[in-house]
Amino acid sequence: MAVFKYFRPGARLENAIRYNELYFSANHELNDPNDLMGIYYFEDDTELWSKLLQRPQPDDAWNMNHHVDTRCLILAAKLSNLFKHVNFKSTTSIYEVVKEKDKELTEVFISCLWEGGDKESKFAFSQNSPDESRAQICILSLTALLSGGHNHTFYSVSFSKQALEPKMWAHYAEGFKGCALVYDDHAEKIDLQTHLNSKQRSVNQLLPVTYLDSEKSIPILKSAIDGVSTKIFSLVQKNSFWDYEKESRLLITKTDDPRFLAMRGKVPELPMQRVFHHDYRAIKGVIFGPRCNAEYKKKILSGLRHNRLHAGRENFLALNTELTSRGTVEVTDGADYLCNHIADGWSPLSNVELRSRLKTLNIDQPA
Structure with a gap:
């Protein structure tokens, strides 16, 4: 199975394919002002x-x-x-x-x-x-x-189970100009490390977001007794008008010393690592938005190929899309890109192969 992460053209996307980066966002960096809050x-x-x-x-x-x-x-x-x-x-x-x-x-x-x-x-x-x-x-x-039930600050990175949702492409991919990277969710888990050269990896669970029209209420006593899991349950909820996102997310936390919190209203801000790295194989491919220009496509394809050239040299999948007059986003064609050499070619997929690959990735073409 796969999950998809939409990107605008720019450094965040290019670092994702070159350095296998995932950036965890704070509340003020998210579109929903109530996200990660309660x-x-x-x-x-x-x-x-x-x-x-x-x-x-x-x-x-x-x-x-x-x-x-x-x-x-x-x-x-x-x-x-x-x-x-x-x-x-x-x-x-x-x-x-x-x-x-x-x-x-x-x-x-x-x-x-x-x-x-x-x-x-x-x-x-x-x-x-x-x-x-x-x-x-x-x-x-x-x-x-x-x-102890209130000393965690949460940061998140979001994925979608929807690869062809027009609202996602319009909003998160800069008006259909960007890309969606295809991530292998490894049974709803992604292994992360704090540095490219680190040998230690942590298993991070992909948490599905639920969509409810209700207050995100967090029981303080239960949170203090049972730990962070009680709070997480409430923080993977969003208002139902976001349900088109079909979101799953990874979370990391910063924990403050309870003794400091008992003595003052605010603990001094401390720098925290919020860029993590995954194995290059977590990215299985890329879906180009309907308005992604040819030059930028070449840049992204080159970055993905270069990443693999210095690792396992595994192929990756690239899909092109179009925005139809019916307002749907559809895959028009695809190819496997070869990574044995920096200037390697590609192997176009037949219509039968394309349908099979889309089914494997759980990508539903609009009827």
């Missing part, structure tokens, strides 16, 4: 609050167990009641959300203070601090625990 909400669930409180503490200096019994269901119930109906955008820091409840939280923790804790800890002396100070330590710890 609304967090606090679950009204004492049991989940109890599980959160009993998770490993982020720092012994902030260890809540020196001050309150984290197994206490009364404490969990008070927190559940305090945050019931609270929701916030994923762009809002957990620090700001908790800060708004500072006064109420201080009262909750003071009401539940105890004399327990690990007497051997070098921070056990904090049990002798004033009640307000002890409550603030508990609030820091709680903020860090909650940030």
Whole structure:
């Protein structure tokens, strides 16, 4: 099977075929302003609050167990009641959300203070601090625990299961002037590495996008307890007016230290690698848009051939298309391009061979 990635003419496409690059985009680089975003909400669930409180503490200096019994269901119930109906955008820091409840939280923790804790800890002396100070330590710890469900920034690279969708060609291929690269999805997985010369590869799952007319709601407690998978489930949803894209996507994440997130509203931006590389064999071919000019086609074909010439020298497929008067994009012809020499030729496909290849790639010609 195959998935398709549409490109405008330019460096992004040329790097994809020369260096086997995939660029992971941030939210502000995407067409949908709500993509990779969501609304967090606090679950009204004492049991989940109890599980959160009993998770490993982020720092012994902030260890809540020196001050309150984290197994206490009364404490969990008070927190559940305090945050019931609270929701916030994923762009809002957990620090700001908790800060708004500072006064109420201080009262909750003071009401539940105890004399327990690990007497051997070098921070056990904090049990002798004033009640307000002890409550603030508990609030820091709680903020860090909650940030475990909110400390991931996501980046994505998108593919489509549609090779001939006119809206895709019009929008993502600069008015039919660009190309769509054909990627082998290897059972819905693509192996990636952080550098061309790296020997380490990670298996990245292609996640199908679902299209719904509803808010992308993310449960904060479940996310903090179960990890990033809960949030990912919500972030592969888009509004139904995008359903023509038939999108699958790869995701990578940046994870911030919960302790920093507990102390400030925004963590300093750190550079992150967002260009990854795949094996050259992941690209099986190219589909040229109806308005892609002859010179640019030659450039792309040369780039693909040159890439393979220095690797396994496997052939690749090239397809030409036209935009019909009915408003459909159709494949007109195709050929296998040979890669044993820099100036190798090509082997045109007969009509029967072309239909067979399109079926193998799951490309549906318009009726």
